[in-house]
Amino acid sequence: MNKELAAKFLSSISHEREQDIEMTSRLLTTLSLQQLVLNGLAINNIHLENIRSGLIGKLYMELGPNLEINDKIQRGDIKIGDIVLIRPAKTKTKTKAKAKKVPEDSSEEGQVECSGVIYKMNDNQITIALEESQEVVATTFYSYNKLYILKTTNTITYKRMESTMRKLSEFGSLIQDKIIQYLTNERPFIPNTSQSQNAGFFQNPNLNDSQKTAINFAINNDLTIIHGPPGTGKTFTLIELIQQLLTKQPEKRILICGPSNISVDTILERLTPLVPNNLLLRIGHPARLLDSNKRHSLDILSKKNTIVKDISHEIDKLIQENKKLKNYKQRRENWNEIKLLRKDLKKREFKTIKDLIIQSRIVVTTLHGSSSRELCSLYRDDPDFKLFDTLIIDEVSQAMEPQCWIPLIAHQNQFSKLILTGDNKQLPPTIKTEDDQKVIHNLETTLFDRLIKNFPKREMVKFLNVQYRMNEKIMEFPSQSMYHGKLLADVTVANRLLIDLPNVDVTPFDDDDDVDTKLPLIWYDTQGDEFPETADGATILGSKYNEGEIAIVKEHIQSLRSSNVPQESIGIISPYSAQVSHMKRLIHDELKLTDIEISTVDGFQGREKDVVILSLVRSNEKFEVGFLKEERRLNVAMTRPRRQLVVVGNIEALQRCGNKYLKNWSEWCEENADVRYPNIDDYL
Numbered sequence: 001m002n003k004e005l006a007a008k009f010l011s012s013i014s015h016e017r018e019q020d021i022e023m024t025s026r027l028l029t030t031l032s033l034q035q036l037v038l039n040g041l042a043i044n045n046i047h048l049e050n051i052r053s054g055l056i057g058k059l060y061m062e063l064g065p066n067l068e069i070n071d072k073i074q075r076g077d078i079k080i081g082d083i084v085l086i087r088p089a090k091t092k093t094k095t096k097a098k099a100k101k102v103p104e105d106s107s108e109e110g111q112v113e114c115s116g117v118i119y120k121m122n123d124n125q126i127t128i129a130l131e132e133s134q135e136v137v138a139t140t141f142y143s144y145n146k147l148y149i150l151k152t153t154n155t156i157t158y159k160r161m162e163s164t165m166r167k168l169s170e171f172g173s174l175i176q177d178k179i180i181q182y183l184t185n186e187r188p189f190i191p192n193t194s195q196s197q198n199a200g201f202f203q204n205p206n207l208n209d210s211q212k213t214a215i216n217f218a219i220n221n222d223l224t225i226i227h228g229p230p231g232t233g234k235t236f237t238l239i240e241l242i243q244q245l246l247t248k249q250p251e252k253r254i255l256i257c258g259p260s261n262i263s264v265d266t267i268l269e270r271l272t273p274l275v276p277n278n279l280l281l282r283i284g285h286p287a288r289l290l291d292s293n294k295r296h297s298l299d300i301l302s303k304k305n306t307i308v309k310d311i312s313h314e315i316d317k318l319i320q321e322n323k324k325l326k327n328y329k330q331r332r333e334n335w336n337e338i339k340l341l342r343k344d345l346k347k348r349e350f351k352t353i354k355d356l357i358i359q360s361r362i363v364v365t366t367l368h369g370s371s372s373r374e375l376c377s378l379y380r381d382d383p384d385f386k387l388f389d390t391l392i393i394d395e396v397s398q399a400m401e402p403q404c405w406i407p408l409i410a411h412q413n414q415f416s417k418l419i420l421t422g423d424n425k426q427l428p429p430t431i432k433t434e435d436d437q438k439v440i441h442n443l444e445t446t447l448f449d450r451l452i453k454n455f456p457k458r459e460m461v462k463f464l465n466v467q468y469r470m471n472e473k474i475m476e477f478p479s480q481s482m483y484h485g486k487l488l489a490d491v492t493v494a495n496r497l498l499i500d501l502p503n504v505d506v507t508p509f510d511d512d513d514d515v516d517t518k519l520p521l522i523w524y525d526t527q528g529d530e531f532p533e534t535a536d537g538a539t540i541l542g543s544k545y546n547e548g549e550i551a552i553v554k555e556h557i558q559s560l561r562s563s564n565v566p567q568e569s570i571g572i573i574s575p576y577s578a579q580v581s582h583m584k585r586l587i588h589d590e591l592k593l594t595d596i597e598i599s600t601v602d603g604f605q606g607r608e609k610d611v612v613i614l615s616l617v618r619s620n621e622k623f624e625v626g627f628l629k630e631e632r633r634l635n636v637a638m639t640r641p642r643r644q645l646v647v648v649g650n651i652e653a654l655q656r657c658g659n660k661y662l663k664n665w666s667e668w669c670e671e672n673a674d675v676r677y678p679n680i681d682d683y684l
């Protein structure tokens, strides 16, 4: 089974990587820099302010806005953790001298560039952690008055998944690792029904019965899936479980992984006040960690060693000197001295790192980071070194299955317990492939999906059934359509409304029951041809927007604001990035309501707002609805609001598009929502 599994994923990953690279290079080569900036894939009009030494001998490049053009950096969709290229804009250099000799380090004839990871970012400065040995090229950027950065493909993640799958395929017939046997269907799952290890006492007094059941099952069993629909407290449950495991097995170590830095940083943040901090260790590129978690960062902790600090200062001094050296040969010698110091620095830091890992009890990292050099170096000295006992993978449904295998292969024969948390009815992993349904299916089918298929009795699945976010009217359709009607709204949220918010005006007609702030569910039905969609030519990804819907969104926001609903309480979601861009331009730039969050569905994953306005966009004579059909995406969108969900969309299009989920949703809403029929003349 392991060979077939590995072969299936190897071919799918290589196809996905080619698609990703092809799409990125198509964008970078066919679009002008201006168009790339418009689509959020590039940032221009910046210049080099400083180069300094960073963690584990890395070099940091600090870039600021080119003040002759604008006082702020236009950040687009580029965010911390992205891999970027830094290039000089095709303009004259600062110095009068002829254009500099292109250093031999440059990647292609004539194109001078560096690559690195966005470490820090705000409107005034971007800090980029440079990849190895780019110092010489980087310092030439001082002579350019305009630079730009381009977002590129992160090929490292593909390489790591591929090498993991190759190792999985190399396993012989009899796999020793018990957990891997479950995943390769070589071992039946027999639940341990004894309650011997049950938590006698829960640290958190507020846990509900479904959460306690999940925790006790995970303590007593070697395989558990905690299935948590929106707002049911997956993280809340996981924190208690980790505390229980720490108490019961103080000498054992837990590895916590997730698909993204934000998923694991959230757990680390919630653990920090509850667990002695010297037991917590965050592994990963400091560029990608939440500021509040950096103090647990292995990179930063390893810097506390005074010798390490002195060597870093020495490196910084030499870098500053380098800037003043005119002669290329002198600069080269200076960099060679820096390289020697950095080599010594790395050796000393590895020793410190090993001590920090051994002292820790909870190691937190992304799935990709779990096979990092630092962690795996401990097996180099002693292959049987017992490093971990329990593996926890959070948000498992957002990870491709090959990603989940990375910790299992990198630390094989270590784990005696595997705990997965997630919800396979929310967003699946993002897949770039569009031209091969088999590849899409292989990569969208998560480990969660495959395990419940392998073990149809689902005895290891523990369902959290009480949600603490949504008014029960908002919860009702998602519960019925995606969770077999099993969701309950906790009494503290079941009837919550906007009007309960402090300072929300009790309008003069407050006895009038259909005043907006008393309604949990509103639908502006744009059926007919008065609110047509528009294909957005400017954004290459063929996105769409709907101006009529934007006008309705604007009017509803003004109604909320007139009832004194705070901007921070309002979220606007659309599945279409063009609609998001157009709404940002109107609501942020023109109306200056910059505290209203506007994003695509993916941008709202794991988040919540008191009121969410959902703009569906699609309205055409063929009743085409495109990727609105992805029900897990819509399920995420409609489960973000606490008190009010407002949908702006063409009900007839949903009823006639041929998709059962959309038809059911629109019919249910016609019965249960406050449906309004806007007239386009009111908005022109």
Ligand SMILES: Nc1ncnc2c1ncn2[C@@H]1O[C@H](COP(=O)(O)OP(=O)(O)OP(=O)(O)O)[C@@H](O)[C@H]1O
Binding pocket: 206, 207, 208, 211, 228, 229, 230, 231, 232, 233, 234, 235, 236, 237, 468, 469, 605, 606, 607
């Ligand atoms: N037993 C409980 N009693 C009271 N509040 C709870 C309980 N469980 C969870 N909550 C609250 O519910 C909210 C959601 O919890 P949490 O963030 O852990 O959910 P999640 O499942 O991780 O999030 P998501 O909805 O994105 O999946 C939090 O505000 C949390 O405090």
